[in-house]
Amino acid sequence: MEKYQSISAIRNTNRSWPDKGITQAPQWCSVDLRDGNQALVNPMSPEQKLKFFKMLVNVGFREIEICFPSASKADYDFTRKLIDEGHIPRDVTVQILTQARKHLIEKSFDALRGAKRAVIHLYNSTSPAQREIVFRKSKKEIIDLAVDGAMMVRECAQKHDGEIVLEYSPESFSQTEVAFASEICSAVVEAWAPEEDEQVIINLPSTVEVASPHVFADQIEYMHRTIAQRDRVILSVHTHNDRGCAVAAAELAQLAGAQRVEGTLFGNGERTGNADLITMALNCFSQGIDPKLSLTDLAYIEKVYSECTEMSVSPRHPYAGELVFTAFSGSHQDAISKGLANYNEKGGVWNVPYLPIDPGDIGRSYEAIIRINSQSGKGGSAYILEQFYGFKVPKEMGPELGAAIQRCADEKGAELLHSEIYECFRKEFINLSGGCSLVSIENQPKTRHNTDKPHGVNVKATVIIDGQSREISGSGNGTIDAFTRALKTIAIDVKVLSYSEHSLSEGSQAGAAAYMCVQRGDGVSRFGVGVDTDITTASVKALVSAINRP
Structure with missing residues (x-):
């Protein structure tokens, strides 16, 4: 390497700049x-x-x-x-x-x-x-x-x-x-x-x-x-x-x-x-x-x-690039979503993993922060469903959600749009019908013997099992308990493992979402999601969806 010669460094034994910091522009x-x-x-x-x-x-x-x-x-x-x-x-x-x-x-x-x-x-x-x-x-x-x-x-x-x-x-x-x-x-x-x-x-x-x-x-x-x-x-x-x-x-x-x-x-x-x-x-x-x-x-x-x-800015250009605030990696997505949630709750000093500044401060949309492809994980999909569609997917449901979204990404062979993520979520989890379909459900208060005080509920439901309409009924401490007892009468044995719910929007016509994990008679546990204007009906639809998931 005799062709090239390095620039001689200055002999400066009293340099002071390494101990200083930038304090103003x-x-x-x-x-x-x-x-x-x-x-x-x-x-x-x-x-x-x-x-x-x-x-x-x-x-x-x-x-x-x-x-x-x-x-x-x-x-x-x-x-x-x-x-x-x-x-x-x-x-x-x-x-x-x-x-x-x-x-x-x-x-x-x-x-x-x-x-x-x-x-x-x-x-x-x-x-x-x-x-x-x-x-x-x-x-x-x-x-x-x-x-x-x-x-x-x-x-x-x-x-x-x-x-x-x-x-x-x-x-x-x-x-x-x-x-x-x-x-x-x-x-x-x-x-x-x-x-x-x-x-x-x-x-x-x-x-x-x-x-x-x-x-x-x-x-x-x-x-x-x-x-x-x-x-x-x-x-x-x-x-x-x-x-x-x-x-x-x-x-x-x-x-x-x-x-x-x-x-x-x-x-x-x-x-x-x-x-x-x-x-x-x-x-x-x-x-x-x-x-x-x-x-x-x-x-x-x-x-x-x-x-x-007539020049373009590289997608990896610091701050300005299209992808510089974007995470495809599952672990990065999880850290970012948790960091954003913490900042939105507490405010104060910006301290979100992987994001040196708030993209909103330079006019960037939060929509591009987390994007989903085959390398992404469950946290990113859950973030997108919550931020843009209002679904607060329970943490325990994450593995099933991640697996479903990854299958969709693998099939497409490219990044999934937000609408495609939602559509995959809808088809895989929400209000599913199939082997068991809910037609209607009605619940009535149940009373103790010799008293007028209500205790639990009776439910009457119409379901379609393998193409045939069936009338079923059951009693329990609540609608879900009564409905699971009613299902046992037609040999569908399920056990509820977890349940959560929330409103999807504001107002009197608000929709509600329910998430339920059930253990079926075959020993397999699955999550299902129900959406309805009535939260009780949404919870029953979530249970039915869990039964119908593969």
């Missing part, structure tokens, strides 16, 4: 309309860019990098469109990118005419590979290029009718010697000479992510400690995802002193993309930190994103 800057847009197969049209811009404003972004106006007529015209048509709210700062060349800087300022506040993002590349191979310039020449660019921006800013903030990026910072990166950034700050109430943004990009996040954090902490006029510098990071660690690197960078994060929605951007600001913001939210962004309708954000970029 950073300043967010969306670069979707520039960095994300330039990485699209089909760049956004002006109409799509405007729609995306308005969505970013609605979500709460107050710094938005909109384009590279000196690089193309389309970007220049879009900048003018935003300003001339009044699309930029007073509390939103637009940011544009430019190289450190006089004619490009002047054209950038011309594009910004009338902007009340804007960030001019100046950059040049600083890594050894860029200096030596691409530009063939010395360190001093690279510093001079950056300083000259800053002074040209300062000169144009003095003529601009509005506030201009300088942002400087040593492109390829992650591959630049940290001492040199500090030197060039300090030279830019000193050249700009920020006044007491003025700040310069120094943006440190991992233009190519080449090391683990802890190495990037060490680089940021070095800059945080050594850069000139640190109190007048906003330290910003712009991480890329070449190693899949852009979010982690940006979060560790905050521990190391970064105050601002540039990134994109859902991590769009060149190559593997940038830091995903949706993930970062909701990481804050999950820790009880106000993300300073409104993410209560993530579906809306995803819809606009997909329409404008």
